[in-house]
Amino acid sequence: MDTSNNSNGAAVATRSLQRIIPAVGTSDGAGVKLQRSIGSMQGARLDPFLMLDEFSSDNPDDYNAGFPNHPHRGFETVTYILDGHMRHEDHLGNQGDLRSGGVQWMTAGRGIIHSEMPQQLEGRMRGFQLWINLPAAEKMKAAGYRDIPAAEIPVAELPGGGRVKVIAGQLKMDELSLGGAMQGLTTDPLYLDVILPAGTVFSHIVQRDYHAFVYPYEGKLKIGSEDAPRHLKTHQAGILSEGERITVTADDGEARFLVLAGRPLREPVVQYGPFVMNTREEIEQAIHDYQNGVLTAA
Incomplete structure (x- = not known):
């Protein structure tokens, strides 16, 4: 872990790249092809994050079967569409x-049964689905969801070029501060989508003990201070050490990447599918509740 000084002269620990989890090809739903990094194997989670899937294809055969009705209990799903059109329906009558x-x-809370189905027959479908754990005290609360259109997601232009979409949490840079579309959750998630021109640096302040990772989906990155950076390739989840600052440099061309951080729950995790x-x-x-039709009962 490297240190630098903030504007007040105090030492700030810069997070280093601690572990790399490459995305692996798999399929889910009714055969949707995707790449999974976080959650791809036992021990590949990062509390409170359970899974990160990336889907990206111009071939409708890779995505049109979608995700027909399926159940969830005990966590949250965050679906972010970069390109395409997908419809959501659930047992509560909600439609997105x-x-x-x-x-x-x-x-999902106590339980939800929903479907996510592409509404296009051709063209590019690209995006992510992130699973975030819920604390024990919230696992059986009522299910609910929020649709957030692109126009409601705050965007910050970076001084050195590039921009940041603040999906959740608080953008905290030396030059900028901006609240995201989602706030006030127990795990206090930070979810940023960043575009950086070649050679430029993105430096963000985070809680020292929050878990964090970076996921480049276009281009390559250098992680950490200028003195001892490590490299992260496209489609690799880079798990970061503790520290108060995340420093990322676009390496060898423009880069697009996700920055995710959150308060760890430090609770046992037992998973069986959804x-x-x-x-x-x-x-x-x-399982019993689902088989007996009471998974979603109040």
Whole structure:
């Protein structure tokens, strides 16, 4: 971990690249092809983040089957569409229409049964789905969701060029501060989508003990201070050390990447497919409730 000084002269620890989790090809739903980094294998989680999937294809055969009705319990899903058009429906009668640049933030809580189906027959479908764990005290709360169109997501232009979309949390740079579209959650997630011109630097202040990772989906990055940077390639999740500052440089061309950080829950995680609870008994109860049609009962 390297240190630098802030505007007040105090030493600030810059996070280093601690571990790399490459995205691996897989499929989900009714055969949607995607790449999974966080959550791709046992031990590849980063509390409170359970999974990050990236989907990107110009071939409708890779995505048109979508994600028909399926259940969730015990966590939140965040679907961010870069390109394309996807429709959401759930057992509560909610319907959402995700278009390019939009986000759907869904809290499964006690239980939700929903579908996510592409509404295009051709063209590019590209985006991400992130799973964020819920604390034990919130796993059985009522389900709900929020659709956030692109126009409602704050965007900051960076002084050195590039821009940042603030999906969740608070943008905290030496020159800029901006609140995101989602705030006030227990895990206090930070979710940024950053575009950087070649050779420029993005430096962001974070809580020292929050877990954080960076995911470049276009281009390559250098992580850490100028004295000892490490390199991160496209489609690799870079797990960061503790520290008060994340410093990222676009390496060898323009880069686009996600920055994610959150308050760790430090609770047991037991997962069985779409159910994420704290104990095996709670998982068995979730399966029982689903099989008996009471997963979503109040």
